[in-house]
Amino acid sequence: MQKIKEKSFLDSWEWGEFQIGQGHPIRRFGVVDNSVLLAAALAVKIKARRGTYILIQHGPTVASKDQSEKQEILKELFFRLADWGKQEGAFFIRCAPLMERNKENIGVFENLLIGGSKFIEAPMHANAYEATWKLDISPTEDELMKGMRKTTRYVIRQVQKNPDVLIERSDKISDLEVYAELNDAVAQRQQFVPFSKDFIRKEFEIFAEQGQVLWFLGKYSDRTIAASMVVFWQGCAYYHQAASLGQYSKLSVPYLLQWEAIREAKRRGCREYDFWGYIDPKTNPKHPWAGPTLFKMGFGGEAYEYIKTQDLPISWKYWPVRWFEQFRKLKRGL
16 A cells, blocks of 8 residues: 555554554554455544543555545445454544545545444544645755745744754654654644644654654753654654744744755655644634634645545434534634
């Protein structure tokens, strides 16, 4: 399945091990024909207060491009997933496949009937993006610079001239403490609940075992004021965690931090850089992601939008959960 372009590390073996470490039972499913793997899914059992469900982040992954064949493969796969889900007492299956958001792919799920149930667009996403911003980093560094927004290129060069700014790379888990301090400050400033320190620690440790993750630390006069965690997996670099101190925003250190991460990805032979998450800032200017998306877009690249997160009810208990999630979404103004 390595040849499939649309995938992310949320469907990787390592992410399955991470989920086990979080106390979530998992099951890896595949559809095989004559020893050829046609589809795969990392299924995770989530036992939440609102109910138990099976979560497939950025999956299933299907090799076939033929729509009718894709539908048949998914039908076989979801029959197996539904059986396991029922055995585990799950109310529904929630998945966010990385399939381009178009009429044909939406139709694949609209026409799937599994045990008398049909898929329905989920009221919440599957803890994974449904759209992202990606950059082809196969061109030279000079070409990548030329492809940036003029102001982004200018800011990077100005930060490079600042003798008090330094960007460091680290594979040490101990630098989690530095990142966590920044992350807590951002969460307080923007009023959101961040990933726990234990969550980030285990994520870093799992990918660090194969040398697939780094911290990028932006320092000003020896103080770390910006940091990010980048995962390198199957030819792509993922800008997965990031935080910076607001009082130093005029120094623009995150711009140089991002550029150094892109350069490191190129050195590792990556072909693509995934900025992890996108919202159209023109149509959604008040969305919390609008500002960060404008920042990401300045480096060049293009938007990738996938079909919305899908739910497959496998118990009547799904409907009270759905009503609760719809109410919570409305209350949050999303």
